[in-house]
Amino acid sequence: MAKLHFYYSAMNAGKTTTLLQSSYNYQERGMRTLLFIPAIDTRHSLGVVSSRIGLTAEAIPFSMSFSFFEYAQDALRTSPVHCILVDEAQFLTKEQVLDLTRIVDEFKIPVLTYGLRSDFKGEPFEGSLYLLTWAEELSEIKTICHCGRKATMNQRIDETGAVLHEGAQIEIGGNERYIALCRRHFEGSMMLAPDRMQVA
Numbered sequence: 232m233a234k235l236h237f238y239y240s241a242m243n244a245g246k247t248t249t250l251l252q253s254s255y256n257y258q259e260r261g262m263r264t265l266l267f268i269p270a271i272d273t274r275h276s277l278g279v280v281s282s283r284i285g286l287t288a289e290a291i292p293f294s295m296s297f298s299f300f301e302y303a304q305d306a307l308r309t310s311p312v313h314c315i316l317v318d319e320a321q322f323l324t325k326e327q328v329l330d331l332t333r334i335v336d337e338f339k340i341p342v343l344t345y346g347l348r349s350d351f352k353g354e355p356f357e358g359s360l361y362l363l364t365w366a367e368e369l370s371e372i373k374t375i376c377h378c379g380r381k382a383t384m385n386q387r388i389d390e391t392g393a394v395l396h397e398g399a400q401i402e403i404g405g406n407e408r409y410i411a412l413c414r415r416h417f418e419g420s421m422m423l424a425p426d427r428m429q430v431a
């Protein structure tokens with residue numbers, strides 16, 4: 232039975248590596264997979280899924296108006312598709328998550344999505360919110376904070392290492408980086424944010 236899967240984690244837990252391994256497992260058996268990556272991910276050349284440990288694969292870039300359902304419908308005219316994999320799935324819109332559920336339900340194709348649950352302010356991403364709500368299968372890819380506890384949150388820092396508390400949810404082409412933290416250490420750093428100082 233085809234299902235919608237959401238593999239969620241904090242930053243740098245190996246989501247993309249896991250995605251590429253899953254895609255490879257299908258291809259090794261002569262099966263066809265389709266890989267998707269947001270067009271806004273400018274870290275790598277457009278249309279390439281790239282993991283930190285050096286694995287890469289070609290992928291189809293998607294914008295916020297992209298229709299996964301129509302793309303899959305067209306792809307199925309040439310040959311069967313056995314699995315669809317979406318990297319950085321937090322950037323999906325609500326409509327696109329709905330699109331993916333239709334691919335699962337109408338075409339009986341499993342869809343594997345990989346993404347972050349929350350942004351650097353501790354707020355949910357739209358894509359992840361609806362994946363957590365609508366996916367049949369939720370799996371956590373675990374990673375740890377510097378203290379050894381499970382990391383569930385993502386801190387954004389600038390090029391000097393200073394913690395950023397403000398800014399857009401999606402930064403394009405910036406020099407910022409992300410650090411996976413446990414909630415305790417994330418909350419500790421957020422207490423220093425100007426808007427939280429007033430509350431405290």
Ligand SMILES: [Zn+2]
Nearest residue numbers: 376378413416
């Ligand atoms: Zn910690």
